[in-house]
Amino acid sequence: MGYAALMVHVEPDDAAEPRIRLAADLADRFEAALIGFAGATVMPPPVTAPVLGPGVAVEVLEAEQRRVEAGLRAAHERFRTxxxxxxxxxxxxxxxxxxxxxLAREARAADLLIGGRGGGAFGLGRDQTVDAGDLLMRAGRPVLVVPPGVAVLEARRVLVAWKDTREARRAVADALPLLADAEEVLVVEAVPDEAGDREAATRRTGDVAALLERHGATARGETLESHAGRAVADALLRAAERHGADLVVAGGYGHARLREWAFGGVTRDLLARCPVCCLLSH
Structure with a gap:
């Protein structure tokens, strides 16, 4: 079992290079096809003072389209190189x-999407970047979120952030090609102090670890004491560091609110602060 096709998001600036190298290495590992993707919107011109006439607005729009098209060509050249x-x-x-x-629409052609955190980093505007959370909620595919500058994903030691939900089960299934090849997988569940549910959590993480071992992984379960909210993400990140993990696998939790995606605190914090790659599924 593996990934047959990967799709990587490529921006026109230098920030995309490590991510392309990581995606190419993964494609080689799984003997998969690698599809590069770039997208950008042409921003409308600002409101022009009437005395300047409509010609100025047309010129601004044409210049913006040339800029965007040049960025797409630069992204393609970076991917090709x-x-x-x-x-x-x-x-x-x-x-x-x-x-x-x-990118969410084109995701039908790939098993796994690879992208950055987005949000207009490195001087690019929102017209050229892909917000990882937005993509996660739209695509119906797992999203591998690569932090800035990370060019290698060995995935030898992996942390699975378990929560007994559909999203977490989906994430484990989507990550199986990587999990089965890992040296050690640590399955952790954060248990709030007031819950008194450590025994049940131990059973749940043990079930997940046992399933992964049936797929060929070396895995074990563990529970983490944690308060609700931000402390859950902190506990997960500390566990990942202690485990020496370079990959965190987790469910992505959120819902559509008007035209923006609203996330639970743990998903939001992992997207913003995790120093290693995250494979998220919704």
């Missing part, structure tokens, strides 16, 4: 469209 060699099976898709919406 890094990924399109050594006999690797690759593909490329780019769109003048909202990046997260277009």
């Amino acid at each position: 890094i990924a399109e060699r050594d006999g690797r099976r690759t593909g490329w898709r780019s769109f003048l469209d909202h990046p997260a919406a277009a």
